[in-house]
Amino acid sequence: MSHRAYVKTAAAEALCRTGADRLWRVPAPERALVLGYHRVVEDGTRAGSSVPAMTIRTSTLERQLDELGRCFRFVTLDELAAGLESGRTAGRPVVAVTFDDGYRDVYEHALPLLRRKGIPGAVFVVTDLVGTEGLLRHDRLYLLLSRAFAQPPAARSRLGHVLRGLGWRVPILEGGEDGPPGNAYGALRALLEAAPAAHLERLMDELVRVVGPFEPRPELQVLDWDMVRALHRAGFTVGSHTCTHVLLTREGPERVRIELAASRRRLEGELGSPIRHLAYPDGRFDEAVIGAAADAGYAFAYTTCQHRDRRRPLLTISRRLLWEDSCRAAGGGFSPSLLRCQVQGVFDVARRCRQEHESSPAARLEPLPA
Ligand SMILES: [Zn+2]
Ligand SMILES: [Zn+2]
Secondary structure, X not given: OOHHHHHHHHHHHHHHHHHHOOOOOXXXXXXXXXXXXXXXXXXXXXXXXXXXXXXXXXXXXXXXXHHHHOOOEEOOHHHHHHHHHHOOOOOOOEEXXXXXXXXXXXXXXXXXXXXXHOOOEEEEEOOOOOOOOOOOHHHXXXXXXXXXXXOOHHHHHXXXXXXXXXXXXXXXXXXXXXXXXXXXXXHHHHHHHHOXXXXXXXXXXXXXXXXXXXXXXXXXXEOOHHHHHHHHHOXXXXXXXXXXXXXXXXXXXXXXXXXXXXXXXXXXXXXXXXXXXXXXXXXXXXXXXXXXXXXXXXXXXXXXXXXXXXXXXXXXXXXXXXXXXXXEOOOOOEOHHHHHHXXXXXXXXXXXXXXXXXXXXXXXXXXXXX
């Protein structure tokens, strides 16, 4: 366990000892909290192929929810959003539980758990992937990069060569014996931040040539439409996470428009009910993206940081992302103190949002020619 984990655990426990746990400081002024999760796996599962910080075991999820239930009332995302819209915030603070990306394990593991506990949920799906064998772009890229980083530095430098061939400079991937040390996760973050989806697809075609083709990864599969409908019937709020999980701040206006409008239309057609909620992939938004979300007919959109647009607060609703190790004490066990600190944003200063929320046309590269 790292030095940082010890410091965090000690800080969290000290804070809670000094009385911070008597009142959970609920995010003001709304007294409403939205949690964001991704994959939910069975106990004993090794999360080897998953991007770090995207997986939680069912037993850990249950402990987090039990702890939160001591202070919050669990509500549907519809109810929480309606409260924000009307400005009515009386009574016990509320919490809604959301799952991004529409992994199949949300149906297999989260649904039974939430049902048993009487807790409502919400799922944000990537509509073009639903019912296909396809994997999410970040999972495909992470699998390829993990394989690339498992290679010796000399072999890995081919990666840098490939990138330079595409006209990219991503220092973490410059590789070679003298290159900066890196890892697959760091490279994934750098690449997702650097390029629009079309460039990443092109890069992956090249990577496959260097490290070999994909093997089937059933654990990373997403929902099919029967499962989405079953979740909806079970009371889940279903929202859009775009058609193909593009990071909207990296795409041109036409692609943004299609990703937002077509995913909403598809969901409404499949479920036969209005779709009002959107989760920005990777929480990425700027002014242009917020405008496009409004134009596409979304009433509520969710981020993954604490920045809000004061003019359109309902299209920049903050969420707290949680995962298996987000509340793990230095000793290894679940720490209620750490959960409280995460929810209250105690560590926000140390972990600043590095996103650019100003619209920047320069950041929006046009797709590569075919
Ligand atoms: Zn996502
Ligand atoms: Zn931010």
